[in-house]
Amino acid sequence: ALMCYVSVGAPVEGIVDFLFQRQMESLEEYDPLTSPHATKIFLNGVWVGIHRNPAHLVAAVQSLRRKQVIAHEVSLVRDIRDREFKILTDQGRVLRPLFVVENDVKSQICGELVLNKEHVEKLEADRDIPLDMDKDEREKKTFGWHGLVNEGVVEYVDADEEETVMIVMT
Numbered sequence: 001a002l003m004c005y006v007s008v009g010a011p012v013e014g015i016v017d018f019l020f021q022r023q024m025e026s027l028e029e030y031d032p033l034t035s036p037h038a039t040k041i042f043l044n045g046v047w048v049g050i051h052r053n054p055a056h057l058v059a060a061v062q063s064l065r066r067k068q069v070i071a072h073e074v075s076l077v078r079d080i081r082d083r084e085f086k087i088l089t090d091q092g093r094v095l096r097p098l099f100v101v102e103n104d105v106k107s108q109i110c111g112e113l114v115l116n117k118e119h120v121e122k123l124e125a126d127r128d129i130p131l132d133m134d135k136d137e138r139e140k141k142t143f144g145w146h147g148l149v150n151e152g153v154v155e156y157v158d159a160d161e162e163e164t165v166m167i168v169m170t
Contacts, residue, residue, distance in 0.1 A: 005156055009091035010071035016048055018064075022057050024049040039078075042086040054078060054085050059104075061087070066100070066152030075161045088160065095156035097149075098167065114153045122147060 020026075024041055030050050032038075039054035040047055051057050058078045064070045073095060075088040100114045109116075122143035129141050148154045157165060 003097050005073065005095045005097070007073040007089075007091050007093040007095060007158070010074050010089040012043060012089050015043060015070065015087060015089070018061075019043075019049060019051075019057070022051075022060055023053070024051050024057070037083065039083045039085050042084060044088060044090050045086075051085065054083075058085060066155065068150050068152075072149050072156050075158045077160045077164050079164060086160065088158065093158040093160075095158050096162075097154045097156055098165075100153060100155050101168070114151075115148070119143075119148060119151065119153055 019041060025038075026049050027047065030038070035050070035052060038050040038052050039057075041049045041051055041057075058076060061070070061076055065072065065074055065076065071089070073089075073093075075086075075093065075095075077086040077088065078084070079086070102109045102112060102114055104110060126142050126144055129138055133141075145154070149156075
C-alpha cells in the first residue's frame with residue numbers, strides 16, 4: 001500500500017495512430033463474417049478497432065510502456081477469452097508496482113528479472129550523492145525509483161491488468 005500510485009491521466013494522442021500503424025482495422029472496415037476471431041481494441045472503454053494478431057500488438061505496446069514512450073500509468077489488459085485488448089489512460093485508477101520478469105523468448109534473460117547488478121550498483125551510487133547538493137541537480141543525478149521505472153525494471157499495474165498478468169508471490 002505504501003508504494004501505490006493513483007493515475008492522474010495520460011494523454012491518448014498518438015495511441016490510436018500507433019494502433020493503426022500496427023495493422024489495427026477501423027470499425028467501418030470490420031466484417032465479423034470474414035474475421036470472426038479478431039480481437040476488439042478498446043481505448044478508455046471506447047471500441048476503436050480490431051486486430052488480427054493481438055499477441056504482436058500487445059507485445060509492441062508493452063515494449064513502448066517499458067521504454068517510457070507511453071506513460072508508465074497506462075494499463076494494458078488483454079482478455080484472451082473475450083478477445084479484447086483494453087488500453088486505459090484515465091485518471092483515478094490505483095496502481096501497484098511490480099518487478100518485471102522478461103518474457104520475450106528471444107531475449108537472453110527470458111524468465112529472469114529485468115533487475116540486474118547494474119541497477120543495484122546505480123541505486124547504491126545514489127548514497128554517495130551529497131545531501132547538501134542543489135535539489136534539482138540532486139534529482140538529475142539520482143537513479144532511484146524513477147530510474148527503475150524508466151528502464152522498465154518496474155511496471156505499475158491496476159486491478160484490471162492484474163487479472164491478466166502472471167504474478168509471482170514469495
